[in-house]
Amino acid sequence: MSDSFSFSPAARQFALQAAAAMLVLSVAWPYYGWQAAALPWAETSYAIGCVGFAFATLSRQPWWWRLIHLLFLPAVWFTHQLQIDPGWFLAAFILLLLVYRGALSGQVPLYLSNRETVAALAELLEQRAGSGSLRFVDLGAGIGSTVITLADHLPQVHCRGVENAPLTWLIGRLLAVGRPNLQWQWEDLWQVDLGQHDVVYAFLSPAPMPQLWEKALREMAPGSLLVSNSFPVPGVVPSRVIEVPCLPARPLYCYEMPGA
Ligand SMILES: C[S@@+](CC[C@H](N)C(=O)[O-])C[C@H]1O[C@@H](n2cnc3c(N)ncnc32)[C@H](O)[C@@H]1O
Incomplete structure (x- = not known):
């Protein structure tokens, strides 16, 4: 068809x-x-x-x-x-749109990485940075709770958060101020050049994973790492799975880019 x-x-x-x-x-x-x-x-x-x-x-x-x-x-x-006055429905619709724009346009709603996952990510980034520096991006960064915590704990990591729902972006903008190693952007994740980052983190949904994998293969440097919270890339064996100790289970699927 x-x-x-x-x-x-x-x-x-x-x-x-x-x-x-x-x-x-x-x-x-x-x-x-x-x-x-x-x-x-x-x-x-x-x-x-x-x-x-x-x-x-x-x-x-x-x-x-x-x-x-x-x-x-x-x-x-x-x-x-x-x-009920129709104005209330309009107001509720606008509020939902401001927060859940991603669910409407790309089947990616807002839910946040939990504390255990952020701790596991911090450990992973620390290992990979070693004594050097590292560039990290959170694709669809919500209100910034993941990327801000990482920026605070890991001054050697340059963190970037990319979000395109207006209200969540604004909350992140306010929470992120005053951090020299954090770049907070209103941007469509599909426009981000993944090649600029050593570790790319995504907590999206099953729907965009095949497309994200194609983008990662096209743009990411050999040896760099794509980490997906909860949603594996269909048909691709991860190079590592980090079992985060939390309920419900939130495995981190890690894909090292080929060609290193
Ligand atoms: C499941 S939440 C994850 C939030 C954050 N990364 C975390 O782990 O706590 C996914 C986020 O991606 C955002 N999003 C969805 N589609 C997007 C797009 N095309 N560009 C940028 N952000 C997007 C949503 O608005 C939502 O805030």
């Missing part, structure tokens, strides 16, 4: 819910219209939820998508009954 017919996961779910709504409305509208009666919106929303659930089950969507399809329109109807 050509690329023009392949949908993103979000577009696929939207199409599924829209198909359920169209099916129910195409039956309900003529039925109630014929009797000159008003459409019962509550029951219609339940029916669309049930049909959406059936479509999602038939097309083998994961269980949480089935649940979302079942509950989405009934929840919209219920919320509508509360008669």
Whole structure:
């Protein structure tokens, strides 16, 4: 099938819910219209939820998508009954966009590396820096909690944090001030030249890992290290896996660039 017919996961779910709504409305509208009666919106929303659930089950969507399809329109109807000022929804949407822009554009939401992981990273960087210096970048640096801690503990490491969600970037900007070995940037991670760094750290999601690996192979110097928190590169054997002592498990998959 050509690329023009392949949908993103979000577009696929939207199409599924829209198909359920169209099916129910195409039956309900003529039925109630014929009797000159008003459409019962509550029951219609339940029916669309049930049909959406059936479509999602038939097309083998994961269980949480089935649940979302079942509950989405009934929840919209219920919320509508509360008669909340639409301005609140707009405000909530803008706030979510400011924080979760990455989830919308690249399936990478915000969640932070835990303390144990940052400690394991610090140990790894210290080993690799030895008595020299080292350049480190956190791709999608959130509010800077990882990169700021590393910059504070490892003055010999030049740390860089790259983030493109406006609010998290701003929080990081404020938290990062006054650190000469830390560069905090508003930048798309796909625009970063990975070749400038000895260790590249990513805590993203499974979705971008194949593309990130291709970028790393193209740009990173032989012997430099790509470290991915929790999400391995599919089909590539890591040169090392650091089992971080925490729950849930958050292994660090380390990939040394070939050709050293
Ligand atoms: C899972 S969080 C990791 C945060 C931080 N690295 C940590 O380990 O605590 C992923 C971050 O990547 C950011 N992000 C997603 N896509 C991005 C992109 N294209 N460019 C820059 N940052 C991005 C998200 O906004 C989010 O803050």
